Amino acid sequence: MKQTIRLFLVALVAGAATLGGYKLFVENKTQIEVVNATEKSSFLPTNYSATTALNSGVDFTEAAEKSVHAVVHVKNTTISTQPTNMMDLMLGRGTPRAMVGMGSGVIISPDGYIITNNHVIENASQLEVTLNNNKIYKAELIGSDPKTDIALIKVDANEDLPYIPFADSNTLKLGEWVLAVGNPFNLTSTVTAGIVSAKARDLNEFDSNPQSFIQTDAAVNRGNSGGALVNSQGQLVGINTAITSETGSYVGYSFAVPSNTARKVIEDIMEYGNVQRAMLGIVGGSLNSKVSDRVGVTETEGIYVDSVEKGSGADKGGIRQGDVIKKIDNYKISKFSDLTGYLGSKRPNDVVDVTVSRNGEEKVIPVTLVKLEVYQIEELGLEVKNINKSELRSLGIQNGVKVNRALTKDMERYNLSGIVITKINDTDVADIDDVKSIMDQRSYNEPIKMTFVNDRGETQSFIFR
Numbered sequence: 001m002k003q004t005i006r007l008f009l010v011a012l013v014a015g016a017a018t019l020g021g022y023k024l025f026v027e028n029k030t031q032i033e034v035v036n037a038t039e040k041s042s043f044l045p046t047n048y049s050a051t052t053a054l055n056s057g058v059d060f061t062e063a064a065e066k067s068v069h070a071v072v073h074v075k076n077t078t079i080s081t082q083p084t085n086m087m088d089l090m091l092g093r094g095t096p097r098a099m100v101g102m103g104s105g106v107i108i109s110p111d112g113y114i115i116t117n118n119h120v121i122e123n124a125s126q127l128e129v130t131l132n133n134n135k136i137y138k139a140e141l142i143g144s145d146p147k148t149d150i151a152l153i154k155v156d157a158n159e160d161l162p163y164i165p166f167a168d169s170n171t172l173k174l175g176e177w178v179l180a181v182g183n184p185f186n187l188t189s190t191v192t193a194g195i196v197s198a199k200a201r202d203l204n205e206f207d208s209n210p211q212s213f214i215q216t217d218a219a220v221n222r223g224n225s226g227g228a229l230v231n232s233q234g235q236l237v238g239i240n241t242a243i244t245s246e247t248g249s250y251v252g253y254s255f256a257v258p259s260n261t262a263r264k265v266i267e268d269i270m271e272y273g274n275v276q277r278a279m280l281g282i283v284g285g286s287l288n289s290k291v292s293d294r295v296g297v298t299e300t301e302g303i304y305v306d307s308v309e310k311g312s313g314a315d316k317g318g319i320r321q322g323d324v325i326k327k328i329d330n331y332k333i334s335k336f337s338d339l340t341g342y343l344g345s346k347r348p349n350d351v352v353d354v355t356v357s358r359n360g361e362e363k364v365i366p367v368t369l370v371k372l373e374v375y376q377i378e379e380l381g382l383e384v385k386n387i388n389k390s391e392l393r394s395l396g397i398q399n400g401v402k403v404n405r406a407l408t409k410d411m412e413r414y415n416l417s418g419i420v421i422t423k424i425n426d427t428d429v430a431d432i433d434d435v436k437s438i439m440d441q442r443s444y445n446e447p448i449k450m451t452f453v454n455d456r457g458e459t460q461s462f463i464f465r
Contacts, residue, residue, distance in 0.1 A: 182227025281312020
């Protein structure tokens with residue numbers, strides 16, 4: 001019994017000593033380590049709370065509710081003739097077949113005007129629009145512009161329709177939240193969210209016809225084309241148009257025509273029946289370190305003016321070769337797509353303030369924009385433009401239109417840019433309207449004879465079959 005009591009007392013003393021040591025050393029050390037960890041967190045902060053869009057203070061519910069009812073499903077029915085045998089193929093005949101394409105559109109006025117992409121309604125023999133409330137209407141094409149990929153259609157609903165107001169796309173900021181609303185994969189009324197990843201994005205960097213898109217990371221897929229890109233207030237900032245993908249589906253990048261450009265295009269279509277394009281009148285390109293060293297300027301951002309077209313607004317305003325365009329109307333110009341994007345929202349006779357850097361000093365020059373008068377001869381793969389009388393006199397000719405650029409790789413090899421076409425199929429041409437009239441009256445598969453004067457004043461003719 002005494003032995004048992006002795007063992008119990010020894011165990012009791014040992015336990016007390018162990019507990020005291022733990023209290024003295026282990027707990028104090030743990031407390032010091034926690035303090036150190038807290039001090040370090042001031043240099044490497046970590047937020048373990050959820051980081052959703054709602055926690056950032058942006059609520060998309062109102063914007064989605066406003067926009068989803070004003071975005072429609074567009075069905076395009078085209079009739080194509082497909083040969084069924086070798087004889088049909090040789091004779092150019094076949095069996096008519098209806099093909100149906102799908103896209104989206106945005107109601108922009110209560111009386112039923114709808115904006116969409118040109119490629120959504122292209123070659124349509126019938127257009128059908130389905131609203132978010134499942135009402136279906138026949139639509140008519142008012143006009144389209146393939147260059148900007150914008151089209152205007154209209155439905156007669158006999159009632160006021162929900163619509164989305166335009167916002168100023170120039171005020172968009174990088175990182176700003178936006179919603180893409182459309183009908184991907186035939187799924188109606190789909191809303192996705194993202195941020196503005198880039199502005200004035202040119203998808204055809206090496207093309208002579210630069211574009212200017214809003215780039216976002218909002219998910220856009222087939223069927224979203226023509227749908228709305230809206231800001232957090234539910235206002236229209238762009239028309240979803242394209243994606244960059246190796247799979248054909250969304251992989252992280254989507255592109256929209258800025259609302260300022262889209263609005264200007266449809267207003268022109270409604271007022272004039274075609275798009276009134278404004279031209280500054282300069283030839284040049286974007287700057288970077290290599291280009292700046294080559295042309296002898298210190299700036300690495302902006303548009304270097306390589307030449308100024310005679311009689312243009314830039315010429316009359318006083319812009320010179322060697323100037324670097326830095327701003328237009330206080331809108332920063334870093335690259336050529338910034339310039340074309342801003343001018344895309346302007347009309348002939350608009351006056352813009354162009355800020356240029358000349359010999360190290362900045363100068364603001366008011367410039368009156370002139371009408372860009374060009375016509376694309378698809379059959380020849382050439383774009384022509386009107387020229388002034390002084391140019392004609394310098395070449396010793398009375399009439400003609402100038403080749404502005406080649407539209408195809410095949411035509412680029414002939415180096416025809418700058419020549420003056422005086423006749424097509426032996427008919428004199430004085431302006432692009434004459435060219436359009438001749439081409440419209442030409443029979444299918446009829447050879448085209450083009451008579452032109454080169455830069456040496458020599459008259460030559462080509463026959464295109």
